[in-house]
Amino acid sequence: MKDAIYLVLDMMNDLVHADGPNGKGAYGEQVRSRRVLENTRVALDKARAAGLPVGFVRVGFSADYRECPPSSPIFSGARKNGIFKLGTWGTEVHPDLGQQTSDFDIVKHRVSPFYSTSLEAILRAHGIRTIYCSGISTNAVVQATVREGHDRDYEMVVLEDGCCGLSDEEHDNAIKGLQRFCRITTSQDVVFG
Template sequence: MTAKSIYLVLDMMNDLVHADGPNGKGPLGAQVQDRQVIQNTARALEKARAAGMLIGYVRVGFSSDYRECPPSSPIFSKARENGLFKLGTWGTEVHSELAPHAHDFDIVKHRVSPFYGTNLEPILRAHAIRHVYLGGVSSNAVVQATVRDAHDRDYECVVLEDCCASFSSEDHDQSMAAVSRFATLSTSRDVDFPNQ
């Protein structure tokens, strides 16, 4: 049977969410821990796999010389300065509690949106995907960008709110209010993934 849905795990990388990572020791890490984002995402992954859904892991990453990194970007220029998001390193690996399986999709991006310059849209089209379930960090960056870009490409989105975090609870709440205009909100407990 042709799959019609995919679950996208957005930027759940060690540099951003691991307790030993650079962001894990700051405000984002505190929100990830307080909101139990790792545990909630693990629950969602288990449910999605049980339903036979396709899984895609979106990761932001750059070559060791940062050739894809935009020097004028307020976000990504800091990555170069601090040696973050370097592909092939521990920092760009998915958190071990959410480890990908061999058949999952790896979507590497060089900007905020996973649709820009990546293999995501060809994957969605090749598998006749119409519904995109998603969660990750941060709520006000990759989550919003994914929802808006998916919406404008006519995909239906479900955001797993408890699988998302930002640098403050206020940022997260504002982001969820913003994406609720373009997507359905659910949680890892309440989501009912369709059997594929």
């Protein structure tokens, strides 16, 4: 049994697909210019080859948005724009990433994948001690995952080239802020295990 997992964070059609609402804006531009999808697929293939379990973390809400906090600045746009509805194309993992039925599917209703999800139970059940992660955005879900994982005594590793923010500056600032809590590597340099 491996004691590590690779978590792919919020790489859903609504956020990263060229035909998705955010894929047509700043996120889409960053995903394409930084080759986030391609880099993530390289990392996924390496993780699978090393025998690591893979987990896809997705943000999503019921059709009536009952779990969506009405006063949240980050999620208030979801209800208004009709995005992040579970069971729709928008909350599916981008098809280029090759999600498999054996992968863990962790659905969250907040920024952190630890908050009120199955993640902690999965990690404990499989004896996970190291969490490799990447996704978008660097300054939201990636930061939340690293900081909370660190405080729960997991070794945290970020694959920087599988992440992006709304701008290069936003991404770079987030990575600088994370260096105290994790190891930073890339999809090319990572050695899973």
